[in-house]
Amino acid sequence: MKRYIGxxxxxxxxxxxxxxxxxxxxxxxxSVPTLAREGHEAVMRRMADLFLQVIQSAGLQKEDIGGIxxxxxxxLDLERGETLFLPNLPGTWPHVPLAATILQLTGLPTVLLxxxxxxxxxxxxxxxxxxxDTVAVFAIGTGIGGGLVVNGQLHLGIGGTGGELGHMVIxxxxxxxxxxxxxxxxxxxxxxxxxxxxxxxxxxxxxTKIGELCEYDLNRITPELIAKAAASGDEIACDIYEKAGFxxxxxxxxxxAAVGPRRIILAGGVAHAGKLLFDPMERTMRAxxxxxxxxxxxxxxxxxGGNAGVIGAACWAEQSAxxxxx
Amino acid sequence: MKRYIGxxxxxxxxxxxxxxxxxxxxxxxxSVPTLAREGHEAVMRRMADLFLQVIQSAGLQKEDIGGIxxxxxxxLDLERGETLFLPNLPGTWPHVPLAATILQLTGLPTVLLxxxxxxxxxxxxxxxxxxxDTVAVFAIGTGIGGGLVVNGQLHLGIGGTGGELGHMVIxxxxxxxxxxxxxxxxxxxxxxxxxxxxxxxxxxxxxTKIGELCEYDLNRITPELIAKAAASGDEIACDIYEKAGFxxxxxxxxxxAAVGPRRIILAGGVAHAGKLLFDPMERTMRAxxxxxxxxxxxxxxxxxGGNAGVIGAACWAEQSAxxxxx
Numbered sequence: 001m002k003r004y005i006g007x008x009x010x011x012x013x014x015x016x017x018x019x020x021x022x023x024x025x026x027x028x029x030x031s032v033p034t035l036a037r038e039g040h041e042a043v044m045r046r047m048a049d050l051f052l053q054v055i056q057s058a059g060l061q062k063e064d065i066g067g068i069x070x071x072x073x074x075x076l077d078l079e080r081g082e083t084l085f086l087p088n089l090p091g092t093w094p095h096v097p098l099a100a101t102i103l104q105l106t107g108l109p110t111v112l113l114x115x116x117x118x119x120x121x122x123x124x125x126x127x128x129x130x131x132x133d134t135v136a137v138f139a140i141g142t143g144i145g146g147g148l149v150v151n152g153q154l155h156l157g158i159g160g161t162g163g164e165l166g167h168m169v170i171x172x173x174x175x176x177x178x179x180x181x182x183x184x185x186x187x188x189x190x191x192x193x194x195x196x197x198x199x200x201x202x203x204x205x206x207x208t209k210i211g212e213l214c215e216y217d218l219n220r221i222t223p224e225l226i227a228k229a230a231a232s233g234d235e236i237a238c239d240i241y242e243k244a245g246f247x248x249x250x251x252x253x254x255x256x257a258a259v260g261p262r263r264i265i266l267a268g269g270v271a272h273a274g275k276l277l278f279d280p281m282e283r284t285m286r287a288x289x290x291x292x293x294x295x296x297x298x299x300x301x302x303x304x305g306g307n308a309g310v311i312g313a314a315c316w317a318e319q320s321a322x323x324x325x326x
Numbered sequence: 327m328k329r330y331i332g333x334x335x336x337x338x339x340x341x342x343x344x345x346x347x348x349x350x351x352x353x354x355x356x357s358v359p360t361l362a363r364e365g366h367e368a369v370m371r372r373m374a375d376l377f378l379q380v381i382q383s384a385g386l387q388k389e390d391i392g393g394i395x396x397x398x399x400x401x402l403d404l405e406r407g408e409t410l411f412l413p414n415l416p417g418t419w420p421h422v423p424l425a426a427t428i429l430q431l432t433g434l435p436t437v438l439l440x441x442x443x444x445x446x447x448x449x450x451x452x453x454x455x456x457x458x459d460t461v462a463v464f465a466i467g468t469g470i471g472g473g474l475v476v477n478g479q480l481h482l483g484i485g486g487t488g489g490e491l492g493h494m495v496i497x498x499x500x501x502x503x504x505x506x507x508x509x510x511x512x513x514x515x516x517x518x519x520x521x522x523x524x525x526x527x528x529x530x531x532x533x534t535k536i537g538e539l540c541e542y543d544l545n546r547i548t549p550e551l552i553a554k555a556a557a558s559g560d561e562i563a564c565d566i567y568e569k570a571g572f573x574x575x576x577x578x579x580x581x582x583a584a585v586g587p588r589r590i591i592l593a594g595g596v597a598h599a600g601k602l603l604f605d606p607m608e609r610t611m612r613a614x615x616x617x618x619x620x621x622x623x624x625x626x627x628x629x630x631g632g633n634a635g636v637i638g639a640a641c642w643a644e645q646s647a648x649x650x651x652x
Contacts, residue, residue, distance in 0.1 A: 075617075075618075134483070146584075148584065148585070150476045150477065150481060151476065151477075151479055151481065151482075153477055155476060155477065155585070156477075157460070157585060157586030157618060158586045158588070158618055158619050158622050158623075159618075159619060161586055161617060161618035161619065162584070162585055162586040162618070163584065163585075164583040164584065164617045164618065165583070165584055167579075167580075167583035167617045168494070168580040168583055168584055169496060169576050169577075169579055169580050169614075170495060170496075170497075170498045171496075171497050171498055171499065172496045172497055172572075172573065172576040173497065179616050179617050180614070180616040181579055181583075181614040181615065181616065181617075182614065184583075246498075247498065250495050250498040251495075253493075253495055253507055254493075254494040254495050254580065254584075255584065257490040257491070257493035257494055257507075257510075258472075258474065258488070258489065258490065258491055258494055258580075258581065258584065258585070259474070259481070259483060259488055259489075259584070259585070260483030260484045260487055260488040262484065288495075288506070288507040288508065289507065290505050290506040290507065291401075291487065291490045291493045291505045291507075292401075292483060292484055292485075292487035292488070292490065293484050293485060293487065296484050297484075
């Protein structure tokens, strides 16, 4: 049984894991700094070295590895195996032949996938999406990434860009989003959007524990800090999560109408707020959706945590190998 | 080569057509009043009689027919072949075993499909969606119906409710929609929403040809009348279509981000406004979408007109027969 390597190409760290794609378990993993400022050539060599090193430290041979899947944070050309635009990496990697270069340096077939689509595929194969045919993922962090599995297939869309659920518009008249559109869900419910609601409350001088907890330094306000204030019963902090959950519920109502997933998965750091975020989201979605049987839609937390991306990328490499063989 | 019957179960008329599912051509068709107030039993008998009659007038035998597909305006249970809620028919047809009853009365295997999903499938098989794997349909009339083809499959969603693109939310704070949600696209760009913008302008006493054309009777204002005023250069009327197109463009930007269709098809009576509606829609979508290659998305008018539904329902019956045989 061949193993597969899943890789997470992050702005800060490169992580590679050897995955048993039959069970979704991480057999061995290793991580090194990306050092992205050294440029894409250097980063690709570092990636190849990392892959060869994890194979060796796992006590395996190259022949034991069926292929490599790389989850990359940005826009890709999946067919050519090129990066087109990685906004968080210096130089943004336009038309970098990442898959071909890694194949050349390691001798192992390599495929690319957007990082949040890797998480989506991982959660669907072995996590919170297991066993249902249609799944929507919202990954809430600095932005809101997303992914869709439709009728038992990871939905790639054009060049792998499908599933950008954070860029569904919930208010046509809303604030400018980082993507260039206006009123995207991301402008209302991402980590920075939640933090900004806390900053505003403190700056306005409202009575809230958020001020105390950040020692009146607005730079220190994070979604976690606001969640902490909310957990201690702070009304303003609870209201902030109530609002963020409401906005997510509105976007969920759109995705229920358009696609009708059996399960909606919340991933990313902000989802750790738990009931604070899930309750208003679920309440909003259930109150608003009547064009489809919303009682058959569950909202659940991601299960694989930080491993979802490497597991998903490895499973994607296996599926690609099977498709090529078939 | 078997023929298939496609049926459109409308609130006013029942229409049945014998379709050559190899070419999508309508070989023969016939229509009778639905007389829905007589109740579902009577309507189903009338449907069965209509089917037997079209077979006969086409000079065919029952053995020449592979099956019947019925496009029904509402929520269905596709697996059981039951209607669940047909809002425009008296009694709303809860749990009416439509497929089984037609099979019993005609001896022909019968499947159901939502009416706008039938249009979607018809346009995809033989109309404006031909040749691409992912398609979104907005059918703009009294409401805004929708449909999705994803990766070469009509997307059914839960019980056939997938693809309700008119009920994507474009303003979380928007007006109440007929569906119970708030701020759905349908509340902004359906026929009645467009007509209401004209009514408001006339009621406000704005200088517009709409008043003259409707002889100052607000009841007579329709999207067609406003389009007529716009065609003669009336600024208020042009603005109304500019706005409706803008709202459609915002919804299109959400569906581009979430799904990434290669083609977006506008169907329904309101789409006959043509450039008046298409231009602002396309402009809005192209200006707003940056998370996917929007230059690869086309917006096109439906091609099959009033025949899309019966063609799609018949093709769906054939596909169901093939799936059952396979």
